[in-house]
Amino acid sequence: MGATQNIQKQISKLADGTTFKYEQLDIEPQDFSATAKAIERLIAKGVIKRVSTGVFYKPKKTAFGELKPNEEEILKPYLFEKGKRIAYITGISLYNRLGLTTQIPNSIKIASRNKRITVSNGNVKASPVKSYVDVTDKNFYLLELLDALKDFKKIPDLDKSSVIKILLTKLKELNPTETKILIKCGLAYPPRVRSFLGALLENIKAEGDLTALKTSLNPLSEYEYGINEKQLATAKNWNMK
Template sequence: MLKTYLMENYGYGEPIFLNDLSIEGLSENAVRQSVKRLVASGFLERYDNGIYYIPKHGGLLGKSYLDPSMVIIRKYVENQSDKYGYITGLSFANQLGLTTQMPAVIEIVTNRESTNGRMLMVGNQKVRVKKSSISVSEDNAELLQLLDAIGQAERYTELTIEETIDILITYIRKKKFTKGQLSDVSSALTGATAKKMIEWGMIYEFAS
């Protein structure tokens, strides 16, 4: 029963968080015992405490291994059906092209954290997670991510201020953010970021 459920809902190479497993007809203890049996049989591999995956057998290494970045994304950013966080800081600045620096620590804002910031390890990767000032969703995650980037722009950019502004404005146009979307997240907008958006001409790039 559990084996079929895991194949249908996760498949190969997807992180399976024990605390998230809720299966009709099986108690929490029964699920845990079933997971132990599936690990013993080789169907499941244990990645870390409470984290498992279904490995594919064969290939150069004999079997597939779980990508730590996938664990981070699934735990704090999104799964197949829901968005609950976003990557921020140096990682996103690099993604935008503001810097060539690669972060030693991945910073994430997520609904799945209750503190204002704490450091943890996922595999060998350092991750800093912090709670969001408003609930993150599919509808607002990219805009919240951008607002963070605007607020942090001078800290991370390796470009001139003019080049930095051009990149950020290009991103706003590409994503076609609207004034309505901005209004919906206004409670997350700091005074300093709002001031930059006006001074840098970005406020006028949001569609009506």
């Protein structure tokens, strides 16, 4: 199969509205030049469109015309490197998606351990923040929850009782292996986050050993979140106030 046919076949299998980069395509090194030309021909035909340099998308056609990919889809290619996840969306955009706030940010935050990811593509803008641990497909959604605990007091329009209920629900949905990974990742976060995480996990009687979280904390330290025992019954056990 020639390079052009190979690319056409791969793109035909992509869902409409999907964004992609060259590195996400199965291309032999010797075929890269031919692939680039094939991509340009497909753009000329309207089969795919360019989002930015090296980033493309397959348009989604509707009765009202073509739909452009949403913000998260545009940013998706930047979250991966050589097929492996290296970053995730965090900040207010994440907290909006999780239902913790109704606010919508002007700029999106992208967290990565070793790479600063900046995006400026029309109305879609993203700036980098450093993640506390290496980001993978197995932990990024757990890091999202830890970030919510870290930024709890900074989340705009925060309803503490409602947000705690949402967080408890999400933690209950984790299986024991996921909870174990969550605790391990949590140990890399500041003490106040470890305290909050321990209180939440104890509240739902999670299947996991909380000893590491407990012993990582200074028993004389207090962590001010403005949370009372009616909102989180186990808060006092973890020196939260």
